[in-house]
Amino acid sequence: MRIPRHHHRSTLGALMAAALMLMIVGGIFVSSWVTLMSTRAMQVSFLEEVCKRRVGVESSRLLGWQLITDRGFQRNGSKNANEILSLGDGLGSLSTANGWNNLNIYTSTSTAGGMSTVFPYNHTGLRPGASYITVEQLTRPSYDLSGNIDNYNGWQFLKTMPPVLNGDVFCVYRKPDGVMTELDIYRDAGSGSSGHNANWTVRGRTVVRHPPSFFVSSTPSPLQLPFLTQSLYIQSYAAAEPPNIPYPVYGTDLDGDALLPSNMPVVPSTTGPIGGSGDRRHHGYLDVVRNDDNPDNSLWHFQDREAAAGRTATVTIDVAGVFNSATEAYWIAEQKNPTYTPPGWPSGYDDKLRVLFIKLDSAFLKNMRIYGVVDQIIFVGQSSAASFTKAAPLKPVIITIMPNGSRGRWVRDIRFERENNRRHVLAFQDDGGRPVEFSWVNNPISGNEFRWRGVLVNEHQSLMFNLPSPMTRTVRWIGGVMTNWTIKRRAAGGNNPSRLLFTSDSDPAVPAATNVGPAFATFLPRDAWLETYFLPVAPP
Amino acid sequence: MKIPSRLPLLTVVDRCLRWFAQPPSTPLSGLNHRQPSSTARRAGYTLIEVLAAGAIVSVAATAMVSLSSTLMLQEELATRVAITRNFQENMTRLWQLGLSPVQINSLMPAQAQNALLQQAVHGTPALVETGLTTINGVVMETARSTAAVNISRDPRNEVEGASFTLTAYRPRLITALRPPPP
Numbered sequence: 001m002r003i004p005r006h007h008h009r010s011t012l013g014a015l016m017a018a019a020l021m022l023m024i025v026g027g028i029f030v031s032s033w034v035t036l037m038s039t040r041a042m043q044v045s046f047l048e049e050v051c052k053r054r055v056g057v058e059s060s061r062l063l064g065w066q067l068i069t070d071r072g073f074q075r076n077g078s079k080n081a082n083e084i085l086s087l088g089d090g091l092g093s094l095s096t097a098n099g100w101n102n103l104n105i106y107t108s109t110s111t112a113g114g115m116s117t118v119f120p121y122n123h124t125g126l127r128p129g130a131s132y133i134t135v136e137q138l139t140r141p142s143y144d145l146s147g148n149i150d151n152y153n154g155w156q157f158l159k160t161m162p163p164v165l166n167g168d169v170f171c172v173y174r175k176p177d178g179v180m181t182e183l184d185i186y187r188d189a190g191s192g193s194s195g196h197n198a199n200w201t202v203r204g205r206t207v208v209r210h211p212p213s214f215f216v217s218s219t220p221s222p223l224q225l226p227f228l229t230q231s232l233y234i235q236s237y238a239a240a241e242p243p244n245i246p247y248p249v250y251g252t253d254l255d256g257d258a259l260l261p262s263n264m265p266v267v268p269s270t271t272g273p274i275g276g277s278g279d280r281r282h283h284g285y286l287d288v289v290r291n292d293d294n295p296d297n298s299l300w301h302f303q304d305r306e307a308a309a310g311r312t313a314t315v316t317i318d319v320a321g322v323f324n325s326a327t328e329a330y331w332i333a334e335q336k337n338p339t340y341t342p343p344g345w346p347s348g349y350d351d352k353l354r355v356l357f358i359k360l361d362s363a364f365l366k367n368m369r370i371y372g373v374v375d376q377i378i379f380v381g382q383s384s385a386a387s388f389t390k391a392a393p394l395k396p397v398i399i400t401i402m403p404n405g406s407r408g409r410w411v412r413d414i415r416f417e418r419e420n421n422r423r424h425v426l427a428f429q430d431d432g433g434r435p436v437e438f439s440w441v442n443n444p445i446s447g448n449e450f451r452w453r454g455v456l457v458n459e460h461q462s463l464m465f466n467l468p469s470p471m472t473r474t475v476r477w478i479g480g481v482m483t484n485w486t487i488k489r490r491a492a493g494g495n496n497p498s499r500l501l502f503t504s505d506s507d508p509a510v511p512a513a514t515n516v517g518p519a520f521a522t523f524l525p526r527d528a529w530l531e532t533y534f535l536p537v538a539p540p
Numbered sequence: 541m542k543i544p545s546r547l548p549l550l551t552v553v554d555r556c557l558r559w560f561a562q563p564p565s566t567p568l569s570g571l572n573h574r575q576p577s578s579t580a581r582r583a584g585y586t587l588i589e590v591l592a593a594g595a596i597v598s599v600a601a602t603a604m605v606s607l608s609s610t611l612m613l614q615e616e617l618a619t620r621v622a623i624t625r626n627f628q629e630n631m632t633r634l635w636q637l638g639l640s641p642v643q644i645n646s647l648m649p650a651q652a653q654n655a656l657l658q659q660a661v662h663g664t665p666a667l668v669e670t671g672l673t674t675i676n677g678v679v680m681e682t683a684r685s686t687a688a689v690n691i692s693r694d695p696r697n698e699v700e701g702a703s704f705t706l707t708a709y710r711p712r713l714i715t716a717l718r719p720p721p722p
Contacts, residue, residue, distance in 0.1 A: 030604060030607075033608075033611070034607065034611065037611040037614060037615060040615060040618055041614050041615075041618055043618075044618035044621050044622055047621065047622060047625050048621075048625055048704050051625050051628070051629040051704075051706060052706060054629065054633075055629065055632050055633070055636070055706050055707075055708050058633065058636050058708070059636070059680075059708055059709040059710075062636060062680070062709060062710050062711050063675065063678065063680060063709060063711075065711050066678050066679070066680060066711035066712065066713060067678045069711070069713055070677075070678055083676065084676075085675045085676045085678060086675065087673070087675060087680070087709050088707070091707050091709070092709065236717075268713065268717060282713060282716075282717060283716075283717065
């Protein structure tokens with residue numbers, strides 16, 4: 001058969017074309033594969049550099065964190081502008097940018113609310129929070145310096161806030177140095193008038209700064225705090241320590257069930273310099289009643305500030321003897337037959353009881369420094385609903401109570417008469433952990449609840465709450481507690497936790513009013529902490 | 541089929557196909573015994589041409605196989621490098637978060653129980669705390685983490701490949717805040 005010439009040529013040509021097409025497609029495939037593999041290889045070859053840079057940027061951030069925690073929480077601290085800190089070639093570095101001069105965060109009054117706000121967040125991306133804010137900038141040094149890694153523009157937010165106004169209703173700090181016994185807010189010890197327990201309810205957050213302060217050899221481990229609390233925060237790196245947790249602590253929620261601490265991440269905070277040394281600043285100490293090393297966060301110095309500003313003078317009670325009359329804001333009486341008999345009377349007392357009366361709803365009441373020259377203080381509250389309401393906007397006062405000299409006589413008995421709605425700070429400072437009895441006397445304005453507004457600050461004093469009788473009566477402490485030593489409840493009042501409530505100043509059950517004079521926050525000690533943010537522009 | 545002139549690309553392809561369809565310049569011997577010898581020669585390829593083409597294809601195929609093999613090996617090594625460096629960086633970042641080397645070892649995946657890690661990493665990556673460094677009065681803790689890639693093709697034996705060290709810093713305060721165990 002003869003193959004037509006044009007048909008033969010077409011067959012061969014099509015075959016050749018198909019082969020060439022296949023080769024082109026194959027070539028493209030092989031080229032793509034080679035390119036893909038090369039890219040992958042290059043990517044991996046850059047991986048080590050990427051790891052190094054990521055770790056380096058984090059090292060720079062942490063260097064800034066340590067720099068600010070070292071220098072930012074000092075009083076009147078300063079730092080030169082454009083000071084360069086380099087960790088080493090290619091390992092990280094930063095510059096102090098504009099530096100800072102006489103930085104004192106405890107007197108800061110700027111808030112996130114003052115920033116330009118774009119609902120629901122301001123344009124820095126930060127949610128306005130309840131704190132005072134001081135902002136410092138740290139940047140990357142100019143690029144030709146060693147240690148440079150990547151762009152670094154960290155805004156250091158130094159924040160301060162009285163914890164009791166920030167939801168931390170019951171704050172327990174580190175126990176004083178050199179004390180061998182435990183900070184007791186958990187034991188159930190004995191019964192009757194001498195026994196005590198820790199059954200109360202915290203309507204807010206309980207904050208534990210230093211779990212080891214609870215522990216002695218007889219402390220159960222893990223330790224469950226028996227009082228009921230809405231939430232529990234433990235500022236301790238030990239809580240994140242696998243596989244074994246030293247000093248394990250957990251709480252009890254409002255239903256009586258076990259409550260694990262919600263403490264991740266842990267942000268170290270401080271009440272300021274301790275004993276002139278910056279080294280122990282973040283170790284959980286409470287030194288705010290009279291701290292000469294940090295007068296900007298010290299109640300004693302707040303009293304001086306208020307007096308210097310001409311707002312409220314300070315009265316010092318350092319001499320015993322009858323003084324003033326019951327028509328004044330405060331007076332001292334000597335009673336052979338006490339109105340309210342203190343525990344153990346008359347054993348351990350002189351033949352007469354020296355009693356200081358303080359009328360809390362008096363507009364003439366001043367800040368007070370009370371020494372142990374009196375045996376008993378009776379805080380006279382309000383006796384009617386009208387006077388209770390009227391007391392709410394009165395200017396807050398600061399009342400500090402200390403022993404008469406080192407290990408000298410101390411005020412042993414405190415009586416809260418009726419109810420109180422005036423904001424005040426009641427601060428105790430002792431050097432021996434000696435007991436002070438708290439008792440509620442007379443009658444509530446109405447019903448069975450004694451409502452008492454005030455912030456309790458306690459440094460190394462054992463405070464014992466005696467609940468009123470009959471057993472149907474309850475106590476609502478409105479304002480919060482900051483303590484570094486034992487607070488307990490006398491066992492004679494039973495163990496029903498709902499009989500003693502700790503709530504915040506903004507407790508909706510007892511509406512507060514805006515007080516006259518400076519904001520209540522300026523009368524209270526603050527906690528300070530650091531937050532770092534990488535923001536493209538300066539926060540407003 | 542007539543290719544519309546407004547599609548230049550298709551026109552080019554059409555011309556190429558027509559060119560391929562031209563009779564070969566060299567006749568294919570034995571295709572048709574009854575054709576004149578000159579016509580038969582023009583319709584086929586010589587043995588030499590076929591052999592040469594075959595040789596070229598063989599070389600290309602061999603090169604492609606070799607390249608593929610190399611690339612696959614490279615890919616395997618790249619995977620191992622990625623695994624090793626990722627493991628190493630995570631160790632370092634955990635340390636920067638405040639964990640101790642013991643804690644980090646507890647948290648990182650165990651090599652003995654992870655075939656991928658066993659295959660990728662040579663030996664055990666080490667994170668060593670190297671003490672304190674002071675930078676303009678600011679005291680920082682420092683550590684180095686070192687890891688090497690396993691470059692062995694034999695799963696039973698490890699061969700040490702490139703070693704890489706990361707240097708990291710963290711604040712001293714992290715350790716200062718951690719209470720000693722009771």
